[in-house]
Amino acid sequence: MGEKLRITLGAVSRPLESLKIKTGDWGAEYPVVIEENCKACGDCVVYCPDLCIELVETGEVDEKGRKKKVAKVNYDYCKGCGTCSVVCRHDAIKMEIKEIYKG
Amino acid sequence: MSENMRLFGSGHGACPGCGLPIAVKSVLEATGPCFVANSTGCLEIISSQYGKSAWGVPYIHSVFENAAAVAAGIEAALKALGRKDEGPVVVFAGDGATADIGIGCLSGMFDRGHDVLYVCLDNEAYQNTGNQQSGLTPPGSSTTTTPAGKVLPGKVKAKKDMPAIALAHKARYVATASVAFPRDITRKVKRALEFEGPKYIQIHSVCVTGWGIDGKQAIPVARLAVETALYPLIEFEDGQLVRVRKIKDRKPVEEYLKPQRRFRHLFKHPKGKEVIAELQRVADENAKKFGLDA
Amino acid sequence: MMKVVRGFYAVAYSVKLCRPDVICAYPITPQSEIVENIAQMYANGELGNCEYITAESEFGAASILVGASAAGARTYTATCSQGLILMSEVLWNAAGMRLPIVLTIANRSLSAPLSIWNDHQDSMAMRDAGIIQMYVENNQEVHDMMPQAFKIAENHKVLLPMMVCMDGYKLTHAYEPVDLLSQELVDEFLPPYDPPVKMTTKEPYTFGSYATPASYMEFRVAVYNAMERARKVIEDVYKEWAEISGRDWGGNxxxxxxxxxxxxxxxxxxxxxxxxxxxxxxxxxxxxxxxxxxxxxxxxxxxxxxxxxxxxxxxxxxxxxxxxxxxxxxxxxxxxxxxxxxxxxxxxxxxxxxxxxxxxxxxxxxxxxxxxxxxxxxxxxxxxxxxxxxx
Missing domain, CATH: 3.40.50.920 (Rossmann fold)
Structure with missing residues (x-):
């Protein structure tokens, strides 16, 4: 006995169910944030087509007493397009080849 | 999860480096919760599979050519039911859905003056189905239905002037934008929403597969379209040109064409020089007409 | 109230009593007078909060009603012939999305050759779309059918578009005595539309998802089953109408x-x-x-x-x-x-x-x-x- 297929009225879908699709395994490359270069300008956040970069607090405080932030990539969804590394004006994101694609 | 991830989510099926999600999230950043009507096309396919929706706003896809009319219907319903305060009504439609098959519905929506923001996501061909030419494909582009051959240099006819068509309908706010400048998209949408009535924003959106570029080139190539004046960023309010993005040291169109596979043939085709000259003429005319040169 | 009226007025007046939220149509002979009469009622301020929209084509009209219906509005249009088949892409879509749009069809032939006169080729072309179809014999019946059509289409066991078909000219333009319904009776019979799911920013659902072979077939069979369930609902509504109005038109x-x-x-x-x-x-x-x-x-x-x-x-x-x-x-x-x-x-x-x-x-x-x-x-x-x- 298989499980019943649940279908909705007129194929209405629930919001944001795409989040269960982990697209992080699509690409051959992945971005690495060089935290000491990151100015938390947010460019990578704005450009990322996969909405998988956010600015997070480092726990440190800068010279003006503001909480330091840095770009953080959610690798569950990153497709490795490299847009973030291209738009970064501070050389704070470099692309690396995934281990399995090396050699 | 950031604010815009609650309106449009990760896990969508766009190609790596696709411009569409950049455009969509930049628009939603300005609209906040809103009603979206989407035509059939790339965006619809990457975001609305049953049980895998990437949308965090109420969204509807009906058929290819009717998103403007569906949006008009939503707006009318919200008015009749006293629910206008729930949020603005936004259309996302591709270039073919806008300039070709859906232009009748778009004209009707403009003409009746619905309070709808129409966003044309212009990736310059029917990219979802494999790069077939649309009315917004630029001349010289080799598409699967206007391929470059021994005689023909790709698409021969000009790119349809949709902003002018929107202006002729007296759309209250008309602008072009580019995924190369996402914050500019957000600003323009915010401005557009200050106008009650029909609004039209056409966003140049990179298609990495159709244009034949690498994901990393997407934003630089989109930027070159603006910097060569082939894609002028202009803004009209109630028919008046109010703002343009100025260009410092305008670049020759070759710089934009060269990195893209869809234009590569122009550099060896017998008619290539002629087409490139025509594209340069279009760029020069844009620069003059809109006063783009800084 | 018994009055000698023409068919198109019998339809328009009855539609008004059903308190639709959005009406949208495109003129076509011999349907035009239905929507012209509704337009006059709108111009006179007789339609309450209803939005009446003149579309740029029947295709546009049907599309506007898809958006309106999905957003939770009671929706109505009238058309026929070329207009109906121009709508057909959208109407198939509306049925699949389970949107209870109600239509009056002023039955007319199809081109070529062009003919504005009556037969049933137009509505028959929509046979397999997932739209409930019923045919009336006179103008009292079409007058009585409009509230019933909304009640059938909007029933949660059904949720399908419904066409009430009346012969073009033969009925639309005929003068017949019609016992015009009262607002009280229609209000008692027809509750406001209460969609089980609608587009709202409070619950941001995705409408019109596409389905892969893993579920497409089940969605289409669900439409088939809704049409099957409609048999009983139609019969019940016909009976209820006979009781409340005193006019028994019979069953299916x-x-x-x-x-x-x-x-x-x-x-x-x-x-x-x-x-x-x-x-x-x-x-x-x-x-x-x-x-x-x-x-x-x-x-x-x-x-x-x-x-x-x-x-x-x-x-x-x-x-x-x-x-x-x-x-x-x-x-x-x-x-x-x-x-x-x-x-x-x-x-x-x-x-x-x-x-x-x-x-x-x-x-x-x-x-x-x-x-x-x-x-x-x-x-x-x-x-x-x-x-x-x-x-």
Whole structure:
């Protein structure tokens, strides 16, 4: 006995169910944030087509007493397009080849 | 999860480096919760599979050519039911859905003056189905239905002037934008929403597969379209040109064409020089007409 | 209140009483006067908060109503002929999305050649779309049907678009006495539309998702099953209407004198009155002939028809449309309904493109069947002898 297929009225879908699709395994490359270069300008956040970069607090405080932030990539969804590394004006994101694609 | 991830989510099926999600999230950043009507096309396919929706706003896809009319219907319903305060009504439609098959519905929506923001996501061909030419494909582009051959240099006819068509309908706010400048998209949408009535924003959106570029080139190539004046960023309010993005040291169109596979043939085709000259003429005319040169 | 009115007014007035939220249409002969009357009511401020929209095409009109219905509005349009088939892409879509848009169809032929006159080819072309179809015989019936159509379409067990089909000109433009409904009665019968799910920013659902082979088939079968469930809902609504209005139009079919009939004659639409009269005449002459009015065409009342013709040897189906390369549409369904019975089916196609169907023609068609002067199958009556040349 298989499980019943649940279908909705007129194929209405629930919001944001795409989040269960982990697209992080699509690409051959992945971005690495060089935290000491990151100015938390947010460019990578704005450009990322996969909405998988956010600015997070480092726990440190800068010279003006503001909480330091840095770009953080959610690798569950990153497709490795490299847009973030291209738009970064501070050389704070470099692309690396995934281990399995090396050699 | 950031604010815009609650309106449009990760896990969508766009190609790596696709411009569409950049455009969509930049628009939603300005609209906040809103009603979206989407035509059939790339965006619809990457975001609305049953049980895998990437949308965090109420969204509807009906058929290819009717998103403007569906949006008009939503707006009318919200008015009749006293629910206008729930949020603005936004259309996302591709270039073919806008300039070709859906232009009748778009004209009707403009003409009746619905309070709808129409966003044309212009990736310059029917990219979802494999790069077939649309009315917004630029001349010289080799598409699967206007391929470059021994005689023909790709698409021969000009790119349809949709902003002018929107202006002729007296759309209250008309602008072009580019995924190369996402914050500019957000600003323009915010401005557009200050106008009650029909609004039209056409966003140049990179298609990495159709244009034949690498994901990393997407934003630089989109930027070159603006910097060569082939894609002028202009803004009209109630028919008046109010703002343009100025260009410092305008670049020759070759710089934009060269990195893209869809234009590569122009550099060896017998008619290539002629087409490139025509594209340069279009760029020069844009620069003059809109006063783009800084 | 009894009044002599034209068909289009009987429709418009009834639609107004149903308190729709969004009405959108495009003019087409002979439907235009329906929407023109609604437009006048709108101009007079008689439609409450209803948004009345003049679309740029029937395709646009149907699309606007898809958006409005998905957003939770009660929606209405009227069209016919070229306009209906121009809507067809959107109407199939609306049925699949389970949007209960109500339409009045002023039945008219299809081009080419262009003809503005009446037959049923237009609505028959929409047979498989997932739209409930019913046909009326006069203007009182169409007046009574509009509130019932909203109640059937919007029933949560159904949620499908519904077409109320009335013959163009023959009914739309005919003056007939109609007992106009009161707002109180319609309000008591028809509650406001309460969609089980709608577009709202409070619960941001995705409408019009695409389905892969993993679920597409189930969604389409769900539409099929909704249409099956509609049979009972329609019957219940028809009954409820009879009680509340005092006018009983019958069920999905109305069978008269069929119990002992050798020949059962079927018709739909405005032809019903005439055929019923001729059958009565033949009865009076002592002929064993019965009559069936088909009211609901989709879902097709197969069981009711099979039961009604149980004792007959022959069935005549008056057809107002045809299917190129097969039997006409109603005949196909009737044949399917009675396929286990040894009954011959005669399918005279009459009155295409407004061709007159006089009483003596109807009588001769029935008589030639009773007298075994014609073979079962599809044939044409009222047709001129013609010869096709190049130019």
């Amino acid at each position: 079919i109305v069978a008269e004198n069929c119990e002992d009939a050798d020949v059962c004659v079927m018709a739909m639409g405005s032809l019903v009155g005439l055929v019923r009269e001729v059958v009565k005449e033949l009865r009076d002459e002592g002929k064993k002939v019965g009559f069936i009015k088909i009211r609901t065409f989709r879902p097709f009342p197969a069981d009711e028809i099979a039961k009604a013709v149980d004792n007959a040897e022959k069935v005549i189906v008056f057809e107002r449309s045809l299917s190129m390369g097969s039997d006409a549409p109603v005949t196909l369904d009737v044949k399917s309904a009675i396929h286990k019975k040894a009954i011959d089916v005669y399918s005279p196609v009459v009155g295409l493109g407004g061709r007159d169907v006089p009483q003596n023609l109807v009588k001769s068609i029935i008589e030639e069947v009773m007298e075994n002067k014609v073979e079962p199958g599809t044939y044409f009556r009222g047709l001129k002898d013609y010869e096709e040349v190049i130019v």
